[in-house]
Amino acid sequence: MQLLQNKNIVLGISGGIAAYKAPELIRRLTDQGANVRAVLTSSAKEFVTPLSLQAVSGYPVSDNLLDPAAELAMGHIELAKWADLILIAPATANTIAKICHGLADNLLTTICLATAAPVALAPAMNQQMWHSIITQQNIMQLRDRGLHIWGPAAGIQACGDTGFGRMLDVPDLVEQCCQFYQSKSLSGQHWVITAGPTQEAIDPVRYISNHSSGKMGYAIAQAAINAGANVTLISGPVNITPPKGAELVPVKSAQEMHLQAMALAPTADTFVACAAVADYKVADIATQKIKKSAGTMQINLVKNPDIVADVAALKNKPFTVGFAAETQNVQQYALGKLKKKNLDLIAANDVSVQGQGFNSDDNALIVYSTAAAVQISLASKAEVARQLVQVIIDYKSNSE
Ligand code: C5P
Numbered sequence: 414m415q416l417l418q419n420k421n422i423v424l425g426i427s428g429g430i431a432a433y434k435a436p437e438l439i440r441r442l443t444d445q446g447a448n449v450r451a452v453l454t455s456s457a458k459e460f461v462t463p464l465s466l467q468a469v470s471g472y473p474v475s476d477n478l479l480d481p482a483a484e485l486a487m488g489h490i491e492l493a494k495w496a497d498l499i500l501i502a503p504a505t506a507n508t509i510a511k512i513c514h515g516l517a518d519n520l521l522t523t524i525c526l527a528t529a530a531p532v533a534l535a536p537a538m539n540q541q542m543w544h545s546i547i548t549q550q551n552i553m554q555l556r557d558r559g560l561h562i563w564g565p566a567a568g569i570q571a572c573g574d575t576g577f578g579r580m581l582d583v584p585d586l587v588e589q590c591c592q593f594y595q596s597k598s599l600s601g602q603h604w605v606i607t608a609g610p611t612q613e614a615i616d617p618v619r620y621i622s623n624h625s626s627g628k629m630g631y632a633i634a635q636a637a638i639n640a641g642a643n644v645t646l647i648s649g650p651v652n653i654t655p656p657k658g659a660e661l662v663p664v665k666s667a668q669e670m671h672l673q674a675m676a677l678a679p680t681a682d683t684f685v686a687c688a689a690v691a692d693y694k695v696a697d698i699a700t701q702k703i704k705k706s707a708g709t710m711q712i713n714l715v716k717n718p719d720i721v722a723d724v725a726a727l728k729n730k731p732f733t734v735g736f737a738a739e740t741q742n743v744q745q746y747a748l749g750k751l752k753k754k755n756l757d758l759i760a761a762n763d764v765s766v767q768g769q770g771f772n773s774d775d776n777a778l779i780v781y782s783t784a785a786a787v788q789i790s791l792a793s794k795a796e797v798a799r800q801l802v803q804v805i806i807d808y809k810s811n812s813e
Contacts, residue, residue: 415446416591422447423492423530425501425521426466427508428456430571431537431580435461438502439469441587450492452476452521454508478520489520493527500590501525502563503537503580506548512560513551533561533593535586540576563589588795597641598806604642605681605731606634607674607688607720609649611667615712616699623689624771627651629736630687632798634659637683640802645681647673649688667691667717678724681731683805686721689738689771693717722754732809734758740765747781758782758808760801780804 422442426435435457439449451466453476463474475492477483487495501508501521508522512532517523525532534555542548543565556562564581581589608630612620627648634646635656646659647670655661662677664670667690678684693714703710725733735756737747740763747761760778762769769776769791777791778801789800 415444416594417442418446420447420590420594421495421497422449422590423496423499423524424449424451424470425454425499425504425508425524426451426457426461427454427501427503427505427521428459429503429505429537429580430460431503432457432460434580434583435502436465436469438583438586439466441583442590443470445587445591447590448472450475450487450495452492452524454519454521456505475520478523489523490527493524493530496524496528496530498590498593499525499528499530499532500535500586501532502535502586504534506536506538506542506545509534509536509548509551509555513554531559531561531593533563533589535563535580536565536578537580538565538578539570539572540574540578543576543578561589561593592639595639599637599802600641602642602682603645603680604634604637604683604685605645605647605674605677606630606637606685607647607670607690608634609651610689611649611670611691611717612665613667613691613694613717614665614698615695616701616703618702621691621693621695622650623691625649625651625689626772627653628772628774628794629776629798630685631656632794633685633687633801635795636798636802637685639799640806642683645677647677647688667694667720671718671720671723674720674724678731679727679729683734683809684721684724684731685734685805686724687736688720690720691717719754721756725755730755732757732805734760734805737761738764738771743779744781744786747779748783751781751783757812758805782808 426432442449449470450472451474466474511522512525517526566579567577568579569575609627610623610625612622614620634644637644638658644659647662662673694717696713696715721735733756737750739746743761743763747759751759760780762778776794776797778789780787787804789797
């Protein structure tokens with residue numbers, strides 16, 4: 414699915430080294446269905462040629478405010494009206510300052526003054542320039558005026574410095590554009606999502622756990638946030654960063670996850686159980702480290718509570734979505750769990766297939782209700798999560 418289908422994007426390019434990424438950015442935006450027209454400042458032309466931008470965008474490139482021929486083709490006012498979005502990438506400190514103070518001394522800054530379209534800036538500059546008081550004040554003012562500031566990222570810079578000031582990478586900028594256009598159909602809704610593994614203590618230094626990375630649950634949290642939801646993420650121990658905007662509730666054991674889920678689920682609109690919860694816990698957790706002894710050792714295990722089943726048994730249950738990681742008979746087992754646990758939907762994946770599921774960056778799902786099945790083909794977990802959230806939205810609205 415192309416998320417920027419028929420969107421008209423004016424890509425403003427100002428004169429920073431990151432301008433060399435502009436052709437790739439145009440390619441990736443057009444892959445998503447956008448029409449992109451490039452507008453260059455005169456210093457940007459030192460880093461990237463109008464000819465290459467024209468070749469990848471399929472449109473003539475505009476770079477001169479006072480060129481009668483260019484103005485006849487598509488003048489600055491027409492460009493300002495044509496745009497659904499103006500993205501300036503890279504946005505140099507100089508261009509940011511000009512836009513902040515309303516200067517209109519080149520085609521790009523003039524379009525920014527003349528447009529009613531949203532404007533997004535992807536700052537790119539030396540870290541000292543980024544941190545300077547005047548740049549920070551300009552950025553703050555622009556944010557207050559409703560402009561979108563995407564980035565910058567931190568890292569090694571072209572000048573050899575390290576710090577904030579790098580332009581966001583092309584995939585991140587494309588993702589920002591896609592998010593910008595995604596409908597906020599979940600605004601006002603509260604989603605509670607469980608993610609990651611649980612750790613079941615054996616003694617103070619040992620535990621039983623599994624290979625869950627938390628990536629799928631975190632991607633669902635991100636996708637729900639992108640669609641406007643307030644998200645609470647109840648997460649077992651993982652090594653990944655939670656999505657910005659999610660309320661993180663860190664837990665270790667299934668018992669802790671159960672406690673948090675039962676407290677939060679009654680206020681939720683939707684509950685997604687993506688965590689790989691340990692089915693068993695240790696019957697008697699040793700208070701001291703267990704010492705080695707000869708021969709075998711035995712640990713007695715007892716059943717953990719089934720979190721998603723308990724949530725689905727609540728009197729005012731939220732719309733409840735479970736996961737089924739299977740290695741065989743996927744449909745049969747998934748549908749069995751759907752019914753037994755009283756779920757609204759179950760997202761099944763075949764974890765025996767290499768390159769999807771546990772610890773992988775990609776996944777593929779079949780989402781079952783009692784009446785239908787929707788296939789989500791192999792894709793990045795971010796994309797699979799976006800589609801899963803859409804399936805949940807569609808299913809909920811059809812059953813209301
Ligand atoms: O029964 P099984 O563990 O295969 O079911 C998987 C689904 O149940 C997942 O959604 C998982 O998050 C949830 N689950 C749970 N509590 C457990 C075990 C599984 O919420 N104790």
